Amino acid sequence: MLGERQRAREEIARVVGAHRERIVAAWIVAQEGGAATAGAVGGEELREDAETLVSCLLEALTSPVPVEGLVARSAPLKSAVTGLSHRWARIGVSATAIARAVFSLKDSCAAILAEETPDLELRLDATELLCRIFDDAALLTFQSYVDGREEIIQRQNRQLLEISTPVVRLWRGVLAVPLIGTLDSGRAQIVMESLLKGIQEHEAAVAIIDITGVPTVDTAVAQHLMQTVAATRLMGADCILSGIRPQIAQMIARLGIDLSEIITRSSLADALTAAMRMVDDLRPAEEARSESALIP
Amino acid sequence: MSDSRVATAGEGRVSSLPIRAEDDLLAARHAVRAATLEAGFGLVAQTKLVTAASELVRNCYVHGGGGKLVIEHLVPPPRAGLRLTISDQGPGIGDLEAALTDGYSTGAGLGHGLGGARRLVDEFHLDTSPERGTTVVITRWVN
Amino acid sequence: MSASEIPILRLGTVLLAGLGSELDDKTAVLFADELSRQVADTGARAVVLDITKLDVIDSFAARILVEIATMARLLGARVVLAGMRYPVAITLVELGLGLPGVLTALSVEHALKKLSTPESPRERPGGSRVR
Numbered sequence: 001m002l003g004e005r006q007r008a009r010e011e012i013a014r015v016v017g018a019h020r021e022r023i024v025a026a027w028i029v030a031q032e033g034g035a036a037t038a039g040a041v042g043g044e045e046l047r048e049d050a051e052t053l054v055s056c057l058l059e060a061l062t063s064p065v066p067v068e069g070l071v072a073r074s075a076p077l078k079s080a081v082t083g084l085s086h087r088w089a090r091i092g093v094s095a096t097a098i099a100r101a102v103f104s105l106k107d108s109c110a111a112i113l114a115e116e117t118p119d120l121e122l123r124l125d126a127t128e129l130l131c132r133i134f135d136d137a138a139l140l141t142f143q144s145y146v147d148g149r150e151e152i153i154q155r156q157n158r159q160l161l162e163i164s165t166p167v168v169r170l171w172r173g174v175l176a177v178p179l180i181g182t183l184d185s186g187r188a189q190i191v192m193e194s195l196l197k198g199i200q201e202h203e204a205a206v207a208i209i210d211i212t213g214v215p216t217v218d219t220a221v222a223q224h225l226m227q228t229v230a231a232t233r234l235m236g237a238d239c240i241l242s243g244i245r246p247q248i249a250q251m252i253a254r255l256g257i258d259l260s261e262i263i264t265r266s267s268l269a270d271a272l273t274a275a276m277r278m279v280d281d282l283r284p285a286e287e288a289r290s291e292s293a294l295i296p
Numbered sequence: 297m298s299d300s301r302v303a304t305a306g307e308g309r310v311s312s313l314p315i316r317a318e319d320d321l322l323a324a325r326h327a328v329r330a331a332t333l334e335a336g337f338g339l340v341a342q343t344k345l346v347t348a349a350s351e352l353v354r355n356c357y358v359h360g361g362g363g364k365l366v367i368e369h370l371v372p373p374p375r376a377g378l379r380l381t382i383s384d385q386g387p388g389i390g391d392l393e394a395a396l397t398d399g400y401s402t403g404a405g406l407g408h409g410l411g412g413a414r415r416l417v418d419e420f421h422l423d424t425s426p427e428r429g430t431t432v433v434i435t436r437w438v439n
Numbered sequence: 440m441s442a443s444e445i446p447i448l449r450l451g452t453v454l455l456a457g458l459g460s461e462l463d464d465k466t467a468v469l470f471a472d473e474l475s476r477q478v479a480d481t482g483a484r485a486v487v488l489d490i491t492k493l494d495v496i497d498s499f500a501a502r503i504l505v506e507i508a509t510m511a512r513l514l515g516a517r518v519v520l521a522g523m524r525y526p527v528a529i530t531l532v533e534l535g536l537g538l539p540g541v542l543t544a545l546s547v548e549h550a551l552k553k554l555s556t557p558e559s560p561r562e563r564p565g566g567s568r569v570r
Contacts, residue, residue, distance in 0.1 A: 196529060199545070203545045231531075232528075235545065236522070237545060325495060340526040343526035344530050346495050351498060409498050
Protein backbone atom coordinates (compact mmCIF):
# COMPACT_ATOMS: atom_id res chain seq x y z
CA MET A 1 0.00 0.00 0.00
CA LEU A 2 2.71 2.39 1.04
CA GLY A 3 4.81 1.29 -1.88
CA GLU A 4 1.99 2.06 -4.32
CA ARG A 5 1.50 5.48 -2.77
CA GLN A 6 5.23 6.15 -3.12
CA ARG A 7 5.25 4.94 -6.73
CA ALA A 8 2.26 7.15 -7.55
CA ARG A 9 4.03 10.10 -5.96
CA GLU A 10 7.20 9.44 -7.98
CA GLU A 11 5.16 9.06 -11.15
CA ILE A 12 3.47 12.45 -10.66
CA ALA A 13 6.84 14.02 -9.99
CA ARG A 14 8.30 12.42 -13.13
CA VAL A 15 5.46 13.42 -15.46
CA VAL A 16 4.97 16.93 -14.08
CA GLY A 17 8.75 17.47 -14.08
CA ALA A 18 9.14 16.35 -17.68
CA HIS A 19 6.17 18.32 -19.01
CA ARG A 20 5.98 21.43 -16.86
CA GLU A 21 6.01 23.70 -19.91
CA ARG A 22 2.96 21.98 -21.39
CA ILE A 23 1.11 22.03 -18.07
CA VAL A 24 1.75 25.72 -17.60
CA ALA A 25 0.71 26.50 -21.17
CA ALA A 26 -2.51 24.46 -20.91
CA TRP A 27 -3.37 26.13 -17.62
CA ILE A 28 -2.83 29.61 -19.05
CA VAL A 29 -5.11 28.82 -21.96
CA ALA A 30 -7.76 27.56 -19.53
CA GLN A 31 -7.44 30.69 -17.40
CA GLU A 32 -7.63 33.07 -20.33
CA GLY A 33 -10.78 31.29 -21.45
CA GLY A 34 -12.29 31.35 -17.95
CA ALA A 35 -14.53 34.34 -17.32
CA ALA A 36 -13.78 34.89 -13.62
CA THR A 37 -10.04 35.48 -13.80
CA ALA A 38 -9.88 36.70 -17.41
CA GLY A 39 -8.81 40.30 -17.59
CA ALA A 40 -8.17 40.60 -13.87
CA VAL A 41 -4.86 38.78 -13.97
CA GLY A 42 -2.42 39.65 -16.78
CA GLY A 43 -0.83 37.03 -19.06
CA GLU A 44 2.67 37.55 -17.73
CA GLU A 45 1.45 37.27 -14.16
CA LEU A 46 -0.51 34.10 -14.97
CA ARG A 47 2.63 32.47 -16.33
CA GLU A 48 4.63 33.42 -13.26
CA ASP A 49 1.93 32.13 -10.91
CA ALA A 50 1.64 28.85 -12.82
CA GLU A 51 5.40 28.31 -12.90
CA THR A 52 5.73 29.02 -9.19
CA LEU A 53 2.90 26.63 -8.34
CA VAL A 54 4.23 23.84 -10.53
CA SER A 55 7.81 24.12 -9.30
CA CYS A 56 6.69 24.29 -5.66
CA LEU A 57 4.54 21.23 -6.25
CA LEU A 58 7.56 19.41 -7.71
CA GLU A 59 9.72 20.48 -4.80
CA ALA A 60 7.12 19.18 -2.35
CA LEU A 61 6.72 15.86 -4.19
CA THR A 62 10.45 15.20 -4.24
CA SER A 63 10.93 16.32 -0.63
CA PRO A 64 10.80 13.90 2.34
CA VAL A 65 7.56 15.55 3.56
CA PRO A 66 4.92 12.79 3.97
CA VAL A 67 2.17 12.80 1.39
CA GLU A 68 -0.57 13.21 4.02
CA GLY A 69 -1.21 16.93 4.33
CA LEU A 70 1.53 17.65 1.81
CA VAL A 71 0.22 21.13 1.02
CA ALA A 72 0.04 22.27 4.65
CA ARG A 73 3.38 20.75 5.61
CA SER A 74 5.50 21.83 2.68
CA ALA A 75 6.31 25.45 3.43
CA PRO A 76 7.12 26.59 -0.15
CA LEU A 77 3.98 25.00 -1.60
CA LYS A 78 1.82 26.39 1.19
CA SER A 79 3.16 29.90 0.75
CA ALA A 80 2.79 29.65 -3.05
CA VAL A 81 -0.89 28.73 -2.66
CA THR A 82 -1.71 31.30 0.03
CA GLY A 83 0.32 33.93 -1.85
CA LEU A 84 -1.71 33.34 -5.00
CA SER A 85 -4.94 33.52 -3.01
CA HIS A 86 -3.98 36.81 -1.33
CA ARG A 87 -2.77 38.46 -4.52
CA TRP A 88 -5.80 37.48 -6.55
CA ALA A 89 -8.20 38.38 -3.76
CA ARG A 90 -6.69 41.87 -3.61
CA ILE A 91 -7.43 42.50 -7.28
CA GLY A 92 -11.01 41.35 -6.83
CA VAL A 93 -10.97 37.71 -7.95
CA SER A 94 -13.66 35.76 -6.09
CA ALA A 95 -12.85 32.89 -3.74
CA THR A 96 -14.67 30.47 -6.04
CA ALA A 97 -12.70 31.59 -9.08
CA ILE A 98 -9.40 31.16 -7.20
CA ALA A 99 -10.35 27.64 -6.12
CA ARG A 100 -11.49 26.87 -9.68
CA ALA A 101 -8.13 28.02 -11.04
CA VAL A 102 -6.35 25.62 -8.68
CA PHE A 103 -8.64 22.80 -9.81
CA SER A 104 -7.93 23.66 -13.40
CA LEU A 105 -4.21 23.16 -12.76
CA LYS A 106 -5.11 19.67 -11.53
CA ASP A 107 -6.96 19.05 -14.81
CA SER A 108 -3.89 20.11 -16.79
CA CYS A 109 -1.71 17.72 -14.80
CA ALA A 110 -4.25 14.88 -15.05
CA ALA A 111 -4.48 15.29 -18.84
CA ILE A 112 -0.73 14.90 -19.19
CA LEU A 113 -0.77 11.88 -16.86
CA ALA A 114 -3.39 10.27 -19.09
CA GLU A 115 -1.06 10.64 -22.05
CA GLU A 116 2.24 9.83 -20.41
CA THR A 117 1.46 7.00 -17.98
CA PRO A 118 0.64 3.83 -19.92
CA ASP A 119 0.33 1.59 -16.84
CA LEU A 120 -3.39 1.82 -16.02
CA GLU A 121 -3.17 0.95 -12.36
CA LEU A 122 -0.34 3.37 -11.73
CA ARG A 123 -2.19 6.08 -13.61
CA LEU A 124 -5.25 5.54 -11.43
CA ASP A 125 -3.21 5.76 -8.22
CA ALA A 126 -1.35 8.82 -9.45
CA THR A 127 -4.55 10.60 -10.49
CA GLU A 128 -6.17 9.85 -7.16
CA LEU A 129 -3.18 11.22 -5.28
CA LEU A 130 -3.14 14.27 -7.54
CA CYS A 131 -6.81 14.91 -6.70
CA ARG A 132 -6.12 14.70 -3.01
CA ILE A 133 -3.23 17.17 -3.18
CA PHE A 134 -5.18 19.67 -5.24
CA ASP A 135 -8.29 19.37 -3.08
CA ASP A 136 -6.14 20.39 -0.12
CA ALA A 137 -4.63 23.23 -2.13
CA ALA A 138 -8.07 24.54 -3.14
CA LEU A 139 -9.28 24.37 0.46
CA LEU A 140 -6.19 26.28 1.52
CA THR A 141 -6.92 29.07 -0.98
CA PHE A 142 -10.38 29.33 0.53
CA GLN A 143 -9.06 29.43 4.07
CA SER A 144 -6.48 32.09 3.31
CA TYR A 145 -9.10 34.08 1.42
CA VAL A 146 -11.32 34.07 4.51
CA ASP A 147 -8.36 34.86 6.79
CA GLY A 148 -7.47 37.83 4.59
CA ARG A 149 -11.05 39.12 4.79
CA GLU A 150 -11.09 38.64 8.54
CA GLU A 151 -7.95 40.71 8.88
CA ILE A 152 -9.45 43.52 6.80
CA ILE A 153 -12.62 43.49 8.91
CA GLN A 154 -10.65 43.69 12.13
CA ARG A 155 -8.47 46.52 10.84
CA GLN A 156 -11.50 48.49 9.72
CA ASN A 157 -13.16 47.83 13.04
CA ARG A 158 -10.19 49.35 14.84
CA GLN A 159 -10.10 52.33 12.49
CA LEU A 160 -13.81 52.88 12.96
CA LEU A 161 -13.36 52.89 16.73
CA GLU A 162 -10.60 55.46 16.47
CA ILE A 163 -12.56 57.68 14.12
CA SER A 164 -15.69 57.49 16.24
CA THR A 165 -13.96 58.71 19.38
CA PRO A 166 -12.16 61.92 18.48
CA VAL A 167 -10.60 63.93 21.28
CA VAL A 168 -10.68 67.60 20.26
CA ARG A 169 -9.05 70.61 21.82
CA LEU A 170 -11.75 73.29 22.22
CA TRP A 171 -9.79 75.89 24.13
CA ARG A 172 -6.46 76.29 25.84
CA GLY A 173 -6.50 73.55 28.46
CA VAL A 174 -9.93 72.29 27.47
CA LEU A 175 -10.50 68.98 25.70
CA ALA A 176 -13.75 67.42 24.58
CA VAL A 177 -14.99 64.08 23.29
CA PRO A 178 -18.33 64.36 21.53
CA LEU A 179 -19.73 60.85 21.63
CA ILE A 180 -22.16 59.76 18.95
CA GLY A 181 -24.04 56.50 18.67
CA THR A 182 -24.40 53.54 20.95
CA LEU A 183 -21.62 53.10 23.44
CA ASP A 184 -20.59 49.59 24.22
CA SER A 185 -18.11 48.59 26.86
CA GLY A 186 -15.22 48.27 24.41
CA ARG A 187 -15.76 51.70 22.91
CA ALA A 188 -16.23 53.27 26.34
CA GLN A 189 -12.85 51.85 27.31
CA ILE A 190 -11.21 53.36 24.25
CA VAL A 191 -12.86 56.73 24.90
CA MET A 192 -11.55 56.66 28.45
CA GLU A 193 -8.03 55.89 27.35
CA SER A 194 -7.81 58.40 24.54
CA LEU A 195 -9.33 61.18 26.66
CA LEU A 196 -6.92 60.60 29.54
CA LYS A 197 -4.00 60.35 27.13
CA GLY A 198 -5.11 63.67 25.64
CA ILE A 199 -5.26 65.27 29.09
CA GLN A 200 -1.68 64.19 29.74
CA GLU A 201 -0.36 65.31 26.36
CA HIS A 202 -2.06 68.73 26.37
CA GLU A 203 -1.88 69.28 30.14
CA ALA A 204 -5.57 69.99 29.85
CA ALA A 205 -7.20 71.09 33.08
CA VAL A 206 -10.75 70.36 31.95
CA ALA A 207 -12.17 67.51 29.91
CA ILE A 208 -15.71 67.56 28.56
CA ILE A 209 -17.52 64.34 27.75
CA ASP A 210 -20.52 65.21 25.64
CA ILE A 211 -23.07 62.42 25.35
CA THR A 212 -25.82 64.33 23.51
CA GLY A 213 -25.52 61.87 20.63
CA VAL A 214 -25.72 58.78 22.78
CA PRO A 215 -29.25 57.33 22.81
CA THR A 216 -28.78 55.04 25.79
CA VAL A 217 -26.15 53.49 28.02
CA ASP A 218 -26.07 50.25 29.91
CA THR A 219 -24.75 49.69 33.41
CA ALA A 220 -21.25 48.79 32.24
CA VAL A 221 -20.95 51.96 30.15
CA ALA A 222 -22.28 54.17 32.94
CA GLN A 223 -19.62 52.63 35.16
CA HIS A 224 -16.95 53.40 32.56
CA LEU A 225 -18.08 57.02 32.40
CA MET A 226 -17.86 57.35 36.16
CA GLN A 227 -14.46 55.67 36.16
CA THR A 228 -13.27 58.12 33.54
CA VAL A 229 -14.35 60.99 35.77
CA ALA A 230 -12.49 59.44 38.71
CA ALA A 231 -9.32 58.86 36.66
CA THR A 232 -9.44 62.42 35.35
CA ARG A 233 -9.48 63.70 38.91
CA LEU A 234 -6.53 61.52 39.88
CA MET A 235 -4.55 63.15 37.07
CA GLY A 236 -5.41 66.57 38.46
CA ALA A 237 -7.94 67.62 35.84
CA ASP A 238 -11.68 68.16 36.04
CA CYS A 239 -14.32 66.43 34.01
CA ILE A 240 -17.64 67.85 32.84
CA LEU A 241 -20.39 65.59 31.60
CA SER A 242 -22.72 67.33 29.16
CA GLY A 243 -25.83 66.43 27.22
CA ILE A 244 -27.20 63.77 29.54
CA ARG A 245 -30.58 62.57 28.28
CA PRO A 246 -33.37 61.83 30.73
CA GLN A 247 -33.10 58.05 30.24
CA ILE A 248 -29.38 58.16 30.92
CA ALA A 249 -29.91 60.33 33.98
CA GLN A 250 -32.34 57.70 35.26
CA MET A 251 -29.80 54.97 34.64
CA ILE A 252 -27.11 56.85 36.54
CA ALA A 253 -29.53 57.56 39.38
CA ARG A 254 -30.51 53.90 39.55
CA LEU A 255 -26.86 52.92 39.86
CA GLY A 256 -26.77 54.95 43.03
CA ILE A 257 -23.82 57.04 41.91
CA ASP A 258 -23.38 60.28 43.80
CA LEU A 259 -23.80 62.95 41.12
CA SER A 260 -22.94 65.78 43.48
CA GLU A 261 -19.27 65.04 42.83
CA ILE A 262 -19.66 65.33 39.10
CA ILE A 263 -19.97 68.57 37.19
CA THR A 264 -22.77 68.35 34.66
CA ARG A 265 -24.14 70.77 32.07
CA SER A 266 -27.12 70.37 29.78
CA SER A 267 -25.31 71.27 26.56
CA LEU A 268 -21.80 71.27 25.15
CA ALA A 269 -21.95 75.08 24.88
CA ASP A 270 -22.74 75.44 28.58
CA ALA A 271 -19.99 72.97 29.40
CA LEU A 272 -17.47 74.97 27.39
CA THR A 273 -18.44 78.19 29.15
CA ALA A 274 -17.96 76.51 32.50
CA ALA A 275 -14.67 74.96 31.39
CA MET A 276 -13.25 78.31 30.23
CA ARG A 277 -14.02 79.85 33.58
CA MET A 278 -12.34 76.95 35.33
CA VAL A 279 -9.11 77.13 33.32
CA ASP A 280 -8.92 80.91 33.79
CA ASP A 281 -8.88 80.36 37.53
CA LEU A 282 -6.27 77.69 37.26
CA ARG A 283 -3.95 79.02 34.60
CA PRO A 284 -0.39 79.27 35.93
CA ALA A 285 0.44 82.89 36.75
CA GLU A 286 3.48 82.81 34.48
CA GLU A 287 1.39 82.08 31.42
CA ALA A 288 -1.22 84.72 32.21
CA ARG A 289 1.49 87.37 32.58
CA SER A 290 3.26 86.58 29.34
CA GLU A 291 -0.02 86.84 27.47
CA SER A 292 -0.90 90.30 28.72
CA ALA A 293 2.51 91.72 27.95
CA LEU A 294 3.70 92.44 24.41
CA ILE A 295 7.31 91.74 25.27
CA PRO A 296 7.83 88.50 27.10
CA MET B 297 -3.52 24.14 9.06
CA SER B 298 -4.84 23.53 12.53
CA ASP B 299 -2.01 21.21 13.52
CA SER B 300 0.56 23.95 12.92
CA ARG B 301 -1.30 26.12 15.41
CA VAL B 302 -1.21 23.47 18.06
CA ALA B 303 2.48 23.08 17.41
CA THR B 304 3.24 26.75 18.10
CA ALA B 305 0.96 26.80 21.13
CA GLY B 306 3.33 24.56 23.00
CA GLU B 307 6.31 26.76 22.21
CA GLY B 308 5.36 29.69 24.46
CA ARG B 309 8.50 30.70 26.28
CA VAL B 310 8.46 30.30 30.04
CA SER B 311 10.66 31.97 32.62
CA SER B 312 10.66 31.62 36.37
CA LEU B 313 11.67 33.95 39.20
CA PRO B 314 12.08 33.16 42.87
CA ILE B 315 10.11 35.27 45.38
CA ARG B 316 11.70 35.19 48.79
CA ALA B 317 11.49 38.67 50.19
CA GLU B 318 10.64 42.24 49.45
CA ASP B 319 13.80 42.71 47.37
CA ASP B 320 12.36 40.35 44.75
CA LEU B 321 9.32 42.56 44.22
CA LEU B 322 11.11 45.06 42.00
CA ALA B 323 12.79 42.30 40.00
CA ALA B 324 9.39 40.67 39.47
CA ARG B 325 7.86 43.95 38.31
CA HIS B 326 10.75 44.50 35.90
CA ALA B 327 10.45 41.01 34.47
CA VAL B 328 6.69 41.38 33.95
CA ARG B 329 7.13 44.84 32.40
CA ALA B 330 9.75 43.48 29.99
CA ALA B 331 7.47 40.58 29.07
CA THR B 332 4.51 42.90 28.39
CA LEU B 333 6.70 45.06 26.15
CA GLU B 334 7.86 42.03 24.23
CA ALA B 335 4.32 40.70 23.87
CA GLY B 336 3.23 44.03 22.37
CA PHE B 337 0.90 45.24 25.12
CA GLY B 338 -0.32 48.84 25.07
CA LEU B 339 0.75 51.23 27.83
CA VAL B 340 -2.45 50.82 29.86
CA ALA B 341 -2.46 47.02 29.63
CA GLN B 342 1.23 46.97 30.63
CA THR B 343 0.54 49.01 33.72
CA LYS B 344 -2.47 46.91 34.69
CA LEU B 345 -0.58 43.63 34.45
CA VAL B 346 2.51 44.93 36.27
CA THR B 347 0.27 46.29 39.04
CA ALA B 348 -1.64 43.02 39.35
CA ALA B 349 1.66 41.11 39.50
CA SER B 350 2.93 43.49 42.16
CA GLU B 351 -0.11 42.79 44.37
CA LEU B 352 0.17 39.03 44.01
CA VAL B 353 3.94 38.85 44.45
CA ARG B 354 3.66 40.89 47.64
CA ASN B 355 0.94 38.54 48.94
CA CYS B 356 3.26 35.65 48.09
CA TYR B 357 6.08 36.72 50.41
CA VAL B 358 3.97 38.46 53.05
CA HIS B 359 1.33 35.74 53.54
CA GLY B 360 2.78 32.71 51.80
CA GLY B 361 6.35 32.87 53.06
CA GLY B 362 7.74 33.12 49.53
CA GLY B 363 7.44 31.05 46.37
CA LYS B 364 7.90 31.76 42.71
CA LEU B 365 6.58 33.70 39.76
CA VAL B 366 6.33 32.02 36.37
CA ILE B 367 5.92 34.15 33.26
CA GLU B 368 4.57 32.43 30.18
CA HIS B 369 4.20 33.90 26.71
CA LEU B 370 1.02 32.71 25.00
CA VAL B 371 1.68 32.86 21.28
CA PRO B 372 -0.90 30.99 19.22
CA PRO B 373 -2.45 33.49 16.84
CA PRO B 374 -4.86 35.20 16.70
CA ARG B 375 -4.65 35.62 20.48
CA ALA B 376 -1.34 36.56 22.03
CA GLY B 377 -1.05 37.13 25.72
CA LEU B 378 0.81 36.60 28.95
CA ARG B 379 0.10 34.17 31.74
CA LEU B 380 1.56 34.70 35.20
CA THR B 381 1.55 32.01 37.87
CA ILE B 382 2.36 33.04 41.43
CA SER B 383 2.61 30.18 43.87
CA ASP B 384 3.64 29.61 47.46
CA GLN B 385 3.61 26.78 50.02
CA GLY B 386 2.13 28.96 52.72
CA PRO B 387 -0.84 28.32 55.01
CA GLY B 388 -3.41 29.10 52.31
CA ILE B 389 -6.18 31.67 52.47
CA GLY B 390 -8.73 30.96 55.17
CA ASP B 391 -11.75 32.87 54.02
CA LEU B 392 -11.47 33.16 50.24
CA GLU B 393 -14.75 35.02 49.73
CA ALA B 394 -13.68 37.69 52.17
CA ALA B 395 -10.15 37.91 50.72
CA LEU B 396 -11.57 38.65 47.29
CA THR B 397 -13.84 41.35 48.67
CA ASP B 398 -12.35 44.82 48.77
CA GLY B 399 -11.46 46.06 52.19
CA TYR B 400 -10.45 42.69 53.60
CA SER B 401 -6.83 42.39 54.56
CA THR B 402 -4.81 40.38 57.02
CA GLY B 403 -1.58 42.20 56.21
CA ALA B 404 -0.33 45.31 54.49
CA GLY B 405 -2.15 47.31 51.84
CA LEU B 406 -5.66 48.61 51.64
CA GLY B 407 -7.07 45.16 51.24
CA HIS B 408 -7.55 45.62 47.51
CA GLY B 409 -4.73 43.28 46.54
CA LEU B 410 -6.52 40.11 45.52
CA GLY B 411 -9.85 41.55 44.39
CA GLY B 412 -8.07 44.43 42.66
CA ALA B 413 -5.67 42.15 40.82
CA ARG B 414 -8.64 40.15 39.60
CA ARG B 415 -10.20 43.24 38.03
CA LEU B 416 -6.98 44.12 36.20
CA VAL B 417 -6.72 40.90 34.19
CA ASP B 418 -8.83 38.91 31.73
CA GLU B 419 -8.62 35.56 33.50
CA PHE B 420 -8.07 34.82 37.16
CA HIS B 421 -7.77 31.40 38.78
CA LEU B 422 -7.01 30.80 42.41
CA ASP B 423 -6.24 27.57 44.20
CA THR B 424 -5.65 27.58 47.92
CA SER B 425 -5.50 25.05 50.73
CA PRO B 426 -3.51 24.60 53.94
CA GLU B 427 -1.72 21.59 52.35
CA ARG B 428 -0.94 22.89 48.88
CA GLY B 429 -0.43 26.57 49.67
CA THR B 430 -1.78 29.22 47.30
CA THR B 431 -1.44 29.41 43.53
CA VAL B 432 -2.85 32.29 41.50
CA VAL B 433 -2.87 32.15 37.70
CA ILE B 434 -3.66 35.36 35.83
CA THR B 435 -3.90 35.88 32.08
CA ARG B 436 -4.15 39.00 30.01
CA TRP B 437 -4.58 39.04 26.24
CA VAL B 438 -3.03 41.57 23.92
CA ASN B 439 -5.98 43.78 22.86
CA MET C 440 19.21 63.66 49.75
CA SER C 441 17.04 62.18 52.42
CA ALA C 442 17.31 58.81 54.12
CA SER C 443 14.78 57.35 51.69
CA GLU C 444 16.86 58.45 48.68
CA ILE C 445 13.97 60.58 47.49
CA PRO C 446 15.12 64.21 47.43
CA ILE C 447 12.89 66.65 49.32
CA LEU C 448 13.31 70.31 48.37
CA ARG C 449 12.13 73.23 50.43
CA LEU C 450 10.61 76.16 48.53
CA GLY C 451 9.44 78.69 51.11
CA THR C 452 6.52 77.06 52.86
CA VAL C 453 6.24 74.29 50.30
CA LEU C 454 8.09 70.97 50.36
CA LEU C 455 8.67 69.47 46.94
CA ALA C 456 9.63 65.83 46.41
CA GLY C 457 10.26 64.12 43.08
CA LEU C 458 9.62 60.39 43.00
CA GLY C 459 11.48 58.13 40.60
CA SER C 460 10.01 55.64 38.17
CA GLU C 461 9.55 53.09 40.90
CA LEU C 462 8.64 53.08 44.51
CA ASP C 463 9.43 49.96 46.48
CA ASP C 464 7.73 49.31 49.80
CA LYS C 465 10.77 50.02 51.96
CA THR C 466 11.56 53.33 50.25
CA ALA C 467 7.91 54.35 50.47
CA VAL C 468 7.79 53.79 54.22
CA LEU C 469 11.11 55.56 54.82
CA PHE C 470 9.98 58.43 52.65
CA ALA C 471 6.71 58.85 54.56
CA ASP C 472 8.64 59.01 57.85
CA GLU C 473 11.19 61.46 56.49
CA LEU C 474 8.49 63.66 55.01
CA SER C 475 6.43 63.86 58.18
CA ARG C 476 9.55 64.82 60.12
CA GLN C 477 10.38 67.57 57.64
CA VAL C 478 6.81 68.90 57.62
CA ALA C 479 6.91 69.14 61.39
CA ASP C 480 10.44 70.63 61.47
CA THR C 481 9.91 73.26 58.79
CA GLY C 482 6.28 74.08 59.50
CA ALA C 483 5.57 73.67 55.80
CA ARG C 484 2.05 74.57 54.71
CA ALA C 485 2.04 72.33 51.68
CA VAL C 486 3.70 69.27 50.16
CA VAL C 487 3.91 68.69 46.42
CA LEU C 488 4.75 65.15 45.31
CA ASP C 489 5.91 65.01 41.72
CA ILE C 490 4.92 61.56 40.44
CA THR C 491 5.38 62.32 36.73
CA LYS C 492 7.95 59.53 36.44
CA LEU C 493 6.20 56.96 38.61
CA ASP C 494 4.84 54.22 36.37
CA VAL C 495 3.24 51.84 38.88
CA ILE C 496 1.12 52.56 41.95
CA ASP C 497 -0.24 49.44 43.58
CA SER C 498 -2.40 49.21 46.71
CA PHE C 499 0.61 49.42 49.03
CA ALA C 500 1.99 52.57 47.40
CA ALA C 501 -1.53 54.02 47.32
CA ARG C 502 -1.93 53.39 51.02
CA ILE C 503 1.36 55.17 51.75
CA LEU C 504 0.29 58.15 49.65
CA VAL C 505 -3.04 58.39 51.50
CA GLU C 506 -1.18 58.10 54.81
CA ILE C 507 1.18 60.90 53.80
CA ALA C 508 -1.80 63.10 52.97
CA THR C 509 -3.56 62.32 56.26
CA MET C 510 -0.40 62.84 58.28
CA ALA C 511 0.40 66.15 56.54
CA ARG C 512 -3.13 67.38 57.04
CA LEU C 513 -2.85 66.65 60.77
CA LEU C 514 0.35 68.70 60.81
CA GLY C 515 -1.38 71.54 58.99
CA ALA C 516 -0.10 71.02 55.45
CA ARG C 517 -1.92 70.26 52.22
CA VAL C 518 -0.60 67.50 49.95
CA VAL C 519 -0.82 67.70 46.19
CA LEU C 520 -0.03 64.74 43.96
CA ALA C 521 1.25 66.15 40.69
CA GLY C 522 1.48 64.62 37.23
CA MET C 523 0.00 61.16 37.59
CA ARG C 524 0.39 59.29 34.26
CA TYR C 525 -2.85 58.21 32.61
CA PRO C 526 -2.21 54.43 32.70
CA VAL C 527 -1.55 54.71 36.44
CA ALA C 528 -4.80 56.67 36.93
CA ILE C 529 -6.84 54.10 34.98
CA THR C 530 -5.26 51.24 36.92
CA LEU C 531 -5.91 52.86 40.31
CA VAL C 532 -9.55 53.47 39.44
CA GLU C 533 -9.96 49.88 38.33
CA LEU C 534 -8.32 48.69 41.54
CA GLY C 535 -11.05 50.63 43.31
CA LEU C 536 -8.60 53.10 44.84
CA GLY C 537 -9.61 56.75 44.61
CA LEU C 538 -6.97 58.19 46.97
CA PRO C 539 -9.45 59.89 49.30
CA GLY C 540 -8.14 63.06 50.89
CA VAL C 541 -5.34 63.61 48.36
CA LEU C 542 -5.35 66.71 46.14
CA THR C 543 -4.14 66.29 42.56
CA ALA C 544 -2.67 68.51 39.85
CA LEU C 545 -1.57 68.05 36.25
CA SER C 546 2.00 69.12 36.96
CA VAL C 547 4.16 70.70 39.63
CA GLU C 548 3.45 74.09 38.07
CA HIS C 549 -0.29 73.53 38.26
CA ALA C 550 0.12 72.27 41.83
CA LEU C 551 1.90 75.44 42.92
CA LYS C 552 -0.79 77.51 41.21
CA LYS C 553 -3.53 75.56 42.97
CA LEU C 554 -1.74 76.09 46.28
CA SER C 555 -1.41 79.84 45.71
CA THR C 556 -5.17 80.21 45.87
CA PRO C 557 -6.76 79.90 49.30
CA GLU C 558 -8.59 76.69 50.04
CA SER C 559 -11.99 77.06 48.50
CA PRO C 560 -15.11 74.95 48.62
CA ARG C 561 -14.36 73.97 45.01
CA GLU C 562 -11.14 72.37 46.03
CA ARG C 563 -11.72 68.78 46.79
CA PRO C 564 -9.84 65.54 46.87
CA GLY C 565 -8.69 64.09 43.62
CA GLY C 566 -10.63 60.91 43.49
CA SER C 567 -13.92 59.56 44.52
CA ARG C 568 -14.33 55.85 44.95
CA VAL C 569 -16.00 54.42 41.93
CA ARG C 570 -16.54 50.79 41.27
